[in-house]
Amino acid sequence: xxxxxxxxxxSRLGLRDLGSESLAGVLQRPGRSVLTMLGTVLGIGxxxxxxxxxxxxxxQIGEQFSLTKATTVNVTDRPRTDGVAPGANPPTNFPAxxxxxxxxxxxxxxxxxxxxxxxxxxxxxxxxxxNEGTGLAVLAATPGAVAAMEPTLAAGVxxxxxxxxxxxPVVLLSQAAATRLNVSRLDAQPAIFIDAMPYTVxxxxxxxxxxxxxxLGMIVPASTALARYGNPGGEPxxxxxxxxxTRVGAASVVAAQVPVALRPDxxxxxxxxxxxxxxxxxxxxxxxxxxxxxxxxxxxxxxxxVGIANTTLVAVLERTQEIGLRRSLGxxxxxxxxxxxxESTALGTLGGLIGTGxxxxxxxxxxxxxxxTAVLQPAATLPAPLIGTTVGLLxxxxxxxxAARTDPLQALRAA
Amino acid sequence: MSHPSDDRRAGEPPVIALHGVGRSxxxxxxxxxxxxxxxxxxxxxxxxVTGPSGSGKSTLLHLxxxxxxxxxxxxxxxxxxxxxxxDRDRATLRGRRIGFVFQSFHLLPHRTAEENVxxxxxxxxxxxxxxxxxxxxALHRVGxxxxxxxxxxxxxxxxxxxxxxxxxxxxxxxxxxxxxxxGNLDSANAEAVLEQFDRLHAEGFTLVVITHDQAVAARAGRxxxxxxxxxxxxxxxxxxxxxxVR
Numbered sequence: 001x002x003x004x005x006x007x008x009x010x011s012r013l014g015l016r017d018l019g020s021e022s023l024a025g026v027l028q029r030p031g032r033s034v035l036t037m038l039g040t041v042l043g044i045g046x047x048x049x050x051x052x053x054x055x056x057x058x059x060q061i062g063e064q065f066s067l068t069k070a071t072t073v074n075v076t077d078r079p080r081t082d083g084v085a086p087g088a089n090p091p092t093n094f095p096a097x098x099x100x101x102x103x104x105x106x107x108x109x110x111x112x113x114x115x116x117x118x119x120x121x122x123x124x125x126x127x128x129x130x131n132e133g134t135g136l137a138v139l140a141a142t143p144g145a146v147a148a149m150e151p152t153l154a155a156g157v158x159x160x161x162x163x164x165x166x167x168x169p170v171v172l173l174s175q176a177a178a179t180r181l182n183v184s185r186l187d188a189q190p191a192i193f194i195d196a197m198p199y200t201v202x203x204x205x206x207x208x209x210x211x212x213x214x215x216l217g218m219i220v221p222a223s224t225a226l227a228r229y230g231n232p233g234g235e236p237x238x239x240x241x242x243x244x245x246t247r248v249g250a251a252s253v254v255a256a257q258v259p260v261a262l263r264p265d266x267x268x269x270x271x272x273x274x275x276x277x278x279x280x281x282x283x284x285x286x287x288x289x290x291x292x293x294x295x296x297x298x299x300x301x302x303x304x305x306v307g308i309a310n311t312t313l314v315a316v317l318e319r320t321q322e323i324g325l326r327r328s329l330g331x332x333x334x335x336x337x338x339x340x341x342x343e344s345t346a347l348g349t350l351g352g353l354i355g356t357g358x359x360x361x362x363x364x365x366x367x368x369x370x371x372x373t374a375v376l377q378p379a380a381t382l383p384a385p386l387i388g389t390t391v392g393l394l395x396x397x398x399x400x401x402x403a404a405r406t407d408p409l410q411a412l413r414a415a
Numbered sequence: 416m417s418h419p420s421d422d423r424r425a426g427e428p429p430v431i432a433l434h435g436v437g438r439s440x441x442x443x444x445x446x447x448x449x450x451x452x453x454x455x456x457x458x459x460x461x462x463x464v465t466g467p468s469g470s471g472k473s474t475l476l477h478l479x480x481x482x483x484x485x486x487x488x489x490x491x492x493x494x495x496x497x498x499x500x501x502d503r504d505r506a507t508l509r510g511r512r513i514g515f516v517f518q519s520f521h522l523l524p525h526r527t528a529e530e531n532v533x534x535x536x537x538x539x540x541x542x543x544x545x546x547x548x549x550x551x552x553a554l555h556r557v558g559x560x561x562x563x564x565x566x567x568x569x570x571x572x573x574x575x576x577x578x579x580x581x582x583x584x585x586x587x588x589x590x591x592x593x594x595x596x597x598g599n600l601d602s603a604n605a606e607a608v609l610e611q612f613d614r615l616h617a618e619g620f621t622l623v624v625i626t627h628d629q630a631v632a633a634r635a636g637r638x639x640x641x642x643x644x645x646x647x648x649x650x651x652x653x654x655x656x657x658x659x660v661r
Contacts, residue, residue, distance in 0.1 A: 006500075006507055006508065007495075008507060008511050008539075010504060011503065011507045011510050011538045011539060012540055013538055017543075024525075321519075321521055325523075325534075326534075326537075328482065328509055329510055329534060329538055330511065330538040331506060331537075331538045332503050409477055413473075
């Protein structure tokens with residue numbers, strides 16, 4: 001069929017006009033628009049808040065994650081109890097030259113073995129004195145273990161291989177123990193008594209980087225303890241333990257090598273505890289919380305979409321006459337569809353913006369209340385309003401189609 | 416101000432030219448809403464179409480307003496054969512060349528009188544900067560220059576219909592198509608609207624008023640009646656024949 005060319009340009013709806021018309025449609029019923037947006041607001045608010053809170057919480061784990069923790073490897077002995085007389089302590093699986101074996105592992109700065117003295121040793125300042133040292137822990141440790149604790153010396157010297165090799169009766173006192181036992185100066189080579197045996201105080205430490213239990217106690221050479229007290233206790237909390245200080249980043253690699261290095265013949269004899277991997281911790285938190293809450297957010301968004309679709313559909317039915325009028329004023333079916341689509345999209349976008357604002361506010365408020373640093377990932381936060389736009393757009397498709405299909409004759413007749 | 420005869424002398428095509436236009440709805444049996452008819456309306460004419468309800472008035476209105484397509488015959492608007500037009504072109508013609516005035520006004524309740532008039536310029540590429548002036552001018556023309564910011568809900572029926580008339584004429588259409596324009600008005604307001612039509616006619620607008628009210632129809636210079644789908648001239652048979660009503 002031959003097409004007639006009209007002398008005038010065909011109808012059009014400019015972008016600005018479309019924008020102002022759809023905005024007018026949204027604003028002419030402000031109360032209803034707000035209610036319609038609610039689902040989208042909640043959904044996107046939850047979305048932003050969940051992602052923000054997860055990122056924030058993960059950030060806190062990162063901050064609590066300390067350098068010392070990250071460079072500490074603990075090794076627990078699992079002594080064999082079979083073949084040991086009842087009541088007696090089993091021999092430790094740690095070899096005598098554990099310090100040397102550990103030190104030879106790449107990435108280890110210092111490592112050794114320690115254990116609490118078996119029984120309940122009586123500590124006193126004078127021979128035969130009462131137990132002034134009640135509550136003070138007495139630890140047996142190799143020089144490598146002491147070095148791994150990284151003690152800060154207030155006076156004297158730390159333990160060296162000599163006292164270990166020769167099983168000297170010497171002791172390192174913590175500041176707390178020294179105060180309790182009235183030891184303040186070391187130039188007179190004072191001695192304290194553990195179970196009535198004298199031990200010369202060679203040093204006083206005020207702090208340790210690892211094994212904080214040592215801060216309320218004292219340390220004797222492992223060889224001395226072994227000679228005088230026998231094997232470490234068999235219970236897990238009294239068994240011999242390895243303490244290793246590694247270089248930064250080497251902990252997990254070192255941890256994997258420790259059992260074989262210590263006992264190539266029985267690597268299963270030890271339980272090695274590497275420091276927590278910060279990434280795996282974050283991942284765990286993320287997957288635990290986020291999955292649930294994101295599902296809730298998605299449900300909210302779905303409800304929001306249905307809400308927008310419903311309201312827009314009602315609006316289309318309510319405004320049948322308006323549709324007819326617009327058609328009589330030269331609007332094409334596409335213009336009608338576009339207008340309603342723009343209205344639902346505007347609703348969704350507004351909901352998305354408000355939801356994002358609320359979500360960000362929530363994250364900041366929670367972070368402020370907990371003294372955390374709020375972490376908002378731009379990749380998750382900035383596009384959030386666009387989710388609302390998408391929801392509005394999708395929700396408006398069917399109503400817009402209905403609007404476009406409205407017969408102007410019927411529409412104008414409905415009075 | 417022009418007279419029909421001037422137009423014809425000038426060789427300008429008539430605003431409306433129906434050639435054997437009829438409308439029937441398919442079915443068993445087919446329902447004929449409008450029997451084939453001829454009708455010519457020249458620029459500046461004031462034509463009334465009367466008939467009882469169900470007579471085919473609305474069908475004729477919808478055909479003339481390009482809201483419906485004839486099932487037979489040819490309809491030329493301003494010399495443009497509308498039979499070959501796509502929907503979008505029909506919408507374009509509606510927006511440019513036809514101004515509708517409805518019985519129930521069809522004003523948007525949340526918009527002021529001015530905004531309602533502005534709506535008529537939304538789709539026809541009127542430059543945004545010219546719209547306001549044109550809308551205000553149209554409102555002044557119908558005597559509502561003082562009510563431009565009023566909402567329809569605060570206006571009387573007569574005022575509302577005048578806003579609707581302003582909206583219909585703001586684009587200076589070739590044809591003002593009025594469907595029972597006084598149907599919802601009391602007699603005083605109806606008279607004001609009819610006086611408005613007289614003024615518009617005097618200014619050269621082409622009016623087609625469809626009504627069941629003989630008093631309203633009597634204001635028009637030319638009258639046709641429609642009954643059971645048959646269109647017949649009522650007054651001035653010579654002129655009617657000359658105008659092509661048979």
